[in-house]
Amino acid sequence: MLAVIVGILFISAGLGRLVWDKIAAAIDDRPVARIVEALKIAPGQKIADVGSSDGPFIFPLAEQTGKTGVVYAVDINPKALQKVERLTHKREVGNVRAILAAEADPKIPEPVDLVFISATLHHIKDRPAYLRTLRRYLKSAGRIAVIDPIDRWPPFHGRMKYTLDELDGWMQEAGYRRVEKHDFVPHCFFVIYEVGQ
Numbered sequence: 001m002l003a004v005i006v007g008i009l010f011i012s013a014g015l016g017r018l019v020w021d022k023i024a025a026a027i028d029d030r031p032v033a034r035i036v037e038a039l040k041i042a043p044g045q046k047i048a049d050v051g052s053s054d055g056p057f058i059f060p061l062a063e064q065t066g067k068t069g070v071v072y073a074v075d076i077n078p079k080a081l082q083k084v085e086r087l088t089h090k091r092e093v094g095n096v097r098a099i100l101a102a103e104a105d106p107k108i109p110e111p112v113d114l115v116f117i118s119a120t121l122h123h124i125k126d127r128p129a130y131l132r133t134l135r136r137y138l139k140s141a142g143r144i145a146v147i148d149p150i151d152r153w154p155p156f157h158g159r160m161k162y163t164l165d166e167l168d169g170w171m172q173e174a175g176y177r178r179v180e181k182h183d184f185v186p187h188c189f190f191v192i193y194e195v196g197q
């Protein structure tokens with residue numbers, strides 16, 4: 001009996017997740033191409049998409065940096081990374097690498113020109129410490145781009161909320177300065193920081 005109940009709960013959770021993923025994808029109104037364009041990526045650059053999931057930015061970023069560059073798809077979810085690897089293989093893309101991160105350490109294999117972190121920073125528990133850690137993985141003129149909600153947070157995200165003012169404060173303490181702010185991502189801020197000189 002217990003096994004049946006556990007089984008039903010397991011299947012319901014799986015179905016719930018599937019349905020939520022479909023809804024989330026359907027209401028995802030982020031202008032991906034415009035966001036990637038605003039990042040002004042030069043061919044050959046090394047990029048880390050932190051919290052990439054199997055999400056919408058990996059391959060557009062890879063297209064911008066081209067064959068001589070690389071995109072590290074960084075996530076703590078091995079299943080998402082397996083999907084990234086399958087897609088990479090299927091699309092015959094040679095410049096995307098999946099990296100299994102730890103909760104507090106992205107484990108990017110080499111210094112990068114850009115850390116792109118979209119809809120993910122709010123999941124990280126100690127954000128100020130994480131942003132300090134990211135400096136180790138950036139080249140001296142490296143940049144960090146952050147996208148996160150201003151409002152319209154997904155369900156059950158109450159405790160993860162933070163504001164752009166808080167982010168600016170953490171970034172300043174970690175030694176970055178904000179260089180760009182875009183207002184075209186619905187319900188989200190999109191800001192770019194540089195390592196301070």
Ligand SMILES: C[S@@+](CC[C@H](N)C(=O)[O-])C[C@H]1O[C@@H](n2cnc3c(N)ncnc32)[C@H](O)[C@@H]1O
Pocket residue numbers: 050051052053054055056074075076077080101102103104106117118119120123124
């Ligand atoms: C909402 S998804 C964002 C996917 C994609 N970046 C986008 O904008 O559509 C958040 C992702 O962050 C990942 N994540 C959560 N905590 C993380 C951490 N500490 N380090 C790296 N990835 C993390 C989750 O596994 C999930 O794939």
